Amino acid sequence: MSTDTETCNIEGICELSGGEVVISDWGNCKVKLLDQEYLVVGHCDVPMHPFDVCHIGGNEVAVCVNNLDERRELHFINISKGKLVTARKLSFTHSCYATAHHGNKLYISSYTALYVYTMTGKLVKKLYENKSGDYTVQRIAISNDGKTIYITNDSNHQLITLDNLGNKLTTLTNVKGLCTFCYYYYYTSPDLVRPYGVHATTAGHVFVCGFDSDTVLQVDKDRRTKLATLARAQDGVYGPYAFFFSRRTSSVIVGGLKDTLLGIKVR
Known part of the structure; x- marks a missing residue:
C-alpha cells in the first residue's frame, strides 16, 4: 500500500x-x-x-x-x-x-x-x-478430520505430528552437523532448514516451508520423509513465514519477507 x-x-x-x-x-x-x-x-x-x-x-x-x-x-x-x-x-x-x-x-x-x-x-x-528450545511450537495445522496436528519445531529443525490427545506420532528431523575438516555446519536435508509454516489441505496433503532454506516442500502421508520440493529461492521464495493451499486455484500461496506473495501451481 x-x-x-x-x-x-x-x-x-x-x-x-x-x-x-x-x-x-x-x-x-x-x-x-x-x-x-x-x-x-x-x-x-x-x-x-x-x-x-x-x-x-x-x-x-x-x-x-x-x-x-x-x-x-x-x-x-x-x-x-x-x-x-x-x-x-x-x-x-x-x-x-x-x-x-x-x-x-x-x-x-x-x-x-x-x-x-x-x-x-x-x-x-x-x-x-517442549522446552528444549525457544521456538519448539512454531506454527500449527490440523487435519480435516481433526485427528492429527502438525507442528513445526524451528529450534530443532523438525516437523512433529501429534494425535488430538497430544501424543507424538512421528517426527521428521533435519539433523544439523559440524564438518570437522572445514568447520562449517551442514544439514542432512538442506531443503528444510528452520521449518516455519505448515499447512494441511482438506485432501490430506501436508506442506511445510523452510525459512532459512527458502523452500516449500510436500511431505508424505506419515510425515516421515519429503515427497517433493515445490519451490526454491530461484522461484521467488524468500524467507517464507506462512502459506495456504487454495482449492479454488490449485495453488500454494506463499508469503514472507521482501513484500513478496508467491503463487505456486500444484498438479
Missing part, C-alpha cells in the same frame, strides 16, 4: 469462502484483504505486530496480536464489502503466536506449548509442550 512505511512481512495467510485472501502484515501492523487477483482492497490496523491468521468461518478470521508482555491477544475480525472490523478479542497469560481453528475449538501456540481453548477463551487444556 502507498501508505505503508515499512516492508510488508507476511506472517499469516488464509482464504475466505469467496476466494479473497487475508494476510497479516507484521511490519506495518495491518491485516489486509486481497481480491482474487491478489490486489489490496481493504485493510485494518492492529495495535501491535500481527502474526498468524486463520479462517474461522464465513467472513470471520482470527489474528494473533503479540508483543512480549504488552499484548497476548487473538483478534476476531469480520470482513464485509472490503471493510475489516475487529468484533472482539481474547487475551491470554501466555504468548499468542500461532492459531488454528477446528470445530468449536481454538488451538494457540505460545512458541513452546500448544493450548486448546473454547471459542469464548476458556482454557480446555495444554495439549503439548
Whole structure:
C-alpha cells in the first residue's frame, strides 16, 4: 500500500469462502484483504505486530496480536464489502503466536506449548509442550478430520505430528552437523532448514516451508520423509513465514519477507 512505511512481512495467510485472501502484515501492523487477483482492497490496523491468521468461518478470521508482555491477544475480525472490523478479542497469560481453528475449538501456540481453548477463551487444556528450545511450537495445522496436528519445531529443525490427545506420532528431523575438516555446519536435508509454516489441505496433503532454506516442500502421508520440493529461492521464495493451499486455484500461496506473495501451481 502507498501508505505503508515499512516492508510488508507476511506472517499469516488464509482464504475466505469467496476466494479473497487475508494476510497479516507484521511490519506495518495491518491485516489486509486481497481480491482474487491478489490486489489490496481493504485493510485494518492492529495495535501491535500481527502474526498468524486463520479462517474461522464465513467472513470471520482470527489474528494473533503479540508483543512480549504488552499484548497476548487473538483478534476476531469480520470482513464485509472490503471493510475489516475487529468484533472482539481474547487475551491470554501466555504468548499468542500461532492459531488454528477446528470445530468449536481454538488451538494457540505460545512458541513452546500448544493450548486448546473454547471459542469464548476458556482454557480446555495444554495439549503439548517442549522446552528444549525457544521456538519448539512454531506454527500449527490440523487435519480435516481433526485427528492429527502438525507442528513445526524451528529450534530443532523438525516437523512433529501429534494425535488430538497430544501424543507424538512421528517426527521428521533435519539433523544439523559440524564438518570437522572445514568447520562449517551442514544439514542432512538442506531443503528444510528452520521449518516455519505448515499447512494441511482438506485432501490430506501436508506442506511445510523452510525459512532459512527458502523452500516449500510436500511431505508424505506419515510425515516421515519429503515427497517433493515445490519451490526454491530461484522461484521467488524468500524467507517464507506462512502459506495456504487454495482449492479454488490449485495453488500454494506463499508469503514472507521482501513484500513478496508467491503463487505456486500444484498438479
